[in-house]
Amino acid sequence: MPKKIDPELRARAVRLVREHQQEYPSVTEAMVAVSKQLGVSRESVRRWVTQTEVDAGRREGVSSQEHEEIKRLKAENRRLREDVAVLKAATTFFASMPQ
Template structure:
C-alpha cells in the first residue's frame, strides 16, 4: 500500500468543500462523494474519510478531532520514549549494583 501524502492540503480542502456545498443537489452525501471523487482523482472512500474528519473537526459529528488525534499520537510517542529511557536506567542500575557487589573489599 502506498504511504505518504499524495494529495495536497489544498486539494483535500477543495474536495471536501465541493461535497459539503453540493450535497443538497444529490440524493445523499455518498452520491455527492461518488460524483466528486473521480473529478478530484481520489477514491470515494478517501474522500468520504476526508469529509467525515472535517465534520468531526467542525463539531457536527462525534469523534476525535484532528488536534485530539495529534495530541494522542504525541503522547504515545513520548510514552514510548520514556519507557525506553526507564529500561536503559533500570539496566544501568542493575549493572552498577552488581559491579559494586563484585568489588573486593579493602
C-alpha cells in the same frame, strides 16, 4: 505508509461535497462524484468529510488536534519507557559489580 495529500486538494474535495450534495440523492453519491472528478478514492473523500465534521463539532469523534496530541503523547511515552529500560539495565549492571 499513507501518501501525503495536498491539504488544498482535501479542502477542495470537502467544499465540493458540501456545495453540491443537494444535487445528488445522497451525500454518498456526491462523494463518489467528487472523488471521480478529483481523481482520489471515494473512501478518502468520505474520511475527509467525516473528519471535517468532527473538527467542526457536528459529529462525535476525535478531532484532528486531539489526534495529533495523542500521537505526540504516545511518542513521548515510548521514549520515556526506553529511558526507563536503559536506567533499569544500568542499575542492574552497577548493582552486580563487586565493590
